[in-house]
Amino acid sequence: MKFCSSFLILFSVLFFSCNKDDGSPQEEQELSATNFYALKVGNSWRYEYFQRIGQTDEFESLNAFDDVTITGTSEVNNNTYFTFETTTSGNDGTNSSLPPNGVALKKFRDSLGYLVDEGGIIYFSTLNPNQEYLRKEGVGFDSYGLLKESLESLNTPAGNFICSVNVWFGKLEDGSKAPFRDYNIYSEEIGQIKTTYSFASVPLYRAERILVSYDLNN
Secondary structure, X not given: OOOOOHHHHXXXXXXXXXXOOOXXXXXXXXXXXXXXXXXXXXXXXXXXXXXXXXXXXXXXXXXXXXXXXXEEEEEEOOEEEEEEEEEEEOOOOOOOOOOOOEEEEEEEEEEOOEEEEOOOEEEEEOOOOOOOEEEEEOOOEEEEEEEOOOOEEEEEOOEEEEEEEEEEEEEEOOOOEOOOOEEEEEEOOOEEEEEEEOOOOOOOOOEEEEEEEEEOOO
């Protein structure tokens, strides 16, 4: 993600899938029948960016927004990917947490419970609660994720949602964990509700993107 620091990019966003399943598309369709990630052409979401005020638990709006729409599908290696078109607006260029204004495209699919892009990078897992999974190996550190066992209730401008939470963290070469924790939060059949962005050396995340409205093409 362009709007994160280099530490965030390394630790908190992208990782190559060591857990990617080689199952057939038919198997994936059967196991993903509930459409946990709301992957359907026409679905759309609007998100607002907020930043933490100092070291407090309060946040203020950055008056910047992402409008996300699933615009179509494509076949890659016999797998169906959904194209996410994200339009960012309101970025005045003064905050490094934000992506630049404009349109970005990304393709995702549900791979047996993992949300992956066409490069095999995993963005969320619904599998094996409380078991660490390797997100990406790196020089001097590795990036890990973990699905929390308990569902959580999250109140947003778009409503109140029961959510699954993935916690992201980094492990150094000596096995110790980096200070930061990030959170990627989804509600089943609704989509992403919230995600956070951190510096690797700071325990408190510095910014968050929260759902403010959505329209599902049921």
